[in-house]
Amino acid sequence: MRADPRVIRSKASILEACAELISEEGFAGVSIEAVAARSGTAKTTIYRHWPSREALLIEAFGICSDAPYDSPDTGSLRDDLIAVLSGLALKLNEGGWCSALSSLADAASRDAELERLHISTLALRRKPLTDVLERGIARGDLPAGMDIEDAVALLGGPLFYRAMLARQPVEPAFVNRTVDAALGTLKPHPGGDLASPEP
Amino acid sequence: MRADPRVIRSKASILEACAELISEEGFAGVSIEAVAARSGTAKTTIYRHWPSREALLIEAFGICSDAPYDSPDTGSLRDDLIAVLSGLALKLNEGGWCSALSSLADAASRDAELERLHISTLALRRKPLTDVLERGIARGDLPAGMDIEDAVALLGGPLFYRAMLARQPVEPAFVNRTVDAALGTLKPHPGGDLASPEP
Secondary structure, X not given: OXXXXXXXXXXXXXXXXXXXXXXXXXXXXXXXXXXXXXXXXXXXXXXXHOOOHHHHHHHHHHHHOOOOOOOOOOOOXXXXXXXXXXXXXXXXXXXXXXXXXXXXXXXXXXXXXXXXXXXXXXXXXXXXHHHHHHHHHHOOOOOOOOOHHHHHHHHHHHHHHHHHHOOOXXXXXXXXXXXXXXXXXXXXXXXXXXXXXXX | OOOOHHHHHHHHHXXXXXHHHHHHHOHHHOOHHHHHHXXXXXXXXXXXXXXXXXXXXXXXXXXXXXXXXXXXXXXXHHHHHHHHHHHHHHHHHOHHHHHHHHHHHXXXXXXXXXXXXHHHHHHHHOHHHHHHHHHHHHHOOOOOOOOHHHHHHHHXXXXXXXHHHOOOOOOHHHHHHHHHHHHHHHOOOOOOOOOOOOO
């Protein structure tokens, strides 16, 4: 069965209205009523496509986050990481996206269903980064037993802190520095100058 | 003029009620009415002590964050950093504090007054960390021209990411690893094994 083009258009306009409202009001401030009013759709139509307000909010947040993009593959781990994190920096420097993300983090901490959806969306969003890391492991640039979760937090964390908490722009030089900090600890250190990392 | 003990008690009970409500409902969900009801205080009393809802929320968040503590001074930069960040990890691993922080970040991104208050609170909260970094510079363990803002983001960012976005506990081994990653790039590298950090 092919999807009805009217249904596709209707879903798209609902998602767009919802994404706008998330940027403007935050997750907590978006009601199905407001989405219905802005998109010119009946509430019953919205509930036909999404089982819950949470499911709609998460899908709309995916829209305002852009679809997951391909991961760069230049052959240089450092260059690939800088490319992926520069993409993240661009999004974080858009005030609306950063607001929506803070709002999602807040809402997910109060609602188990939203938390589950948030975690699965996060897994999708960060795939370009984990792809780059996995290629680095396959090439031997990173250790085989490396913890990917740790690496993602070391690479992405400073950028999120800068935008969401310190509320400052994420500059290209800072992206480079974050990548170098993470690589310094993730790569094997043949007689490095640091104290031994963990007990 | 000495403060009236009744006024001190009344302010304390207002702040405590507000801090509880922030943990339960998030910043967006806390009204002066609700704080008045929970603390058994009149709204006019609340407005006598705080010029705005935002000012009350930020001060109450400071309460649920604990007062700024002294910074450790063991003589070892790495040990001091691990001590400060372990304290942050403990707070982040408390669900309520982490929720309140996400909620504050969200609210600050939508309200200029809250943002200003948030930034000044953040400056106070992170003083133990910046003290440790400044002592490291004074001792020559860190370069004199080092950017303190960058260092704070490299050190704190991964922990905030882990708790607020990935929604995982911040483990001691991860704190150590974050400190080593940051120190690897912050300390001077005599012929380090990394590609040159910045163009």
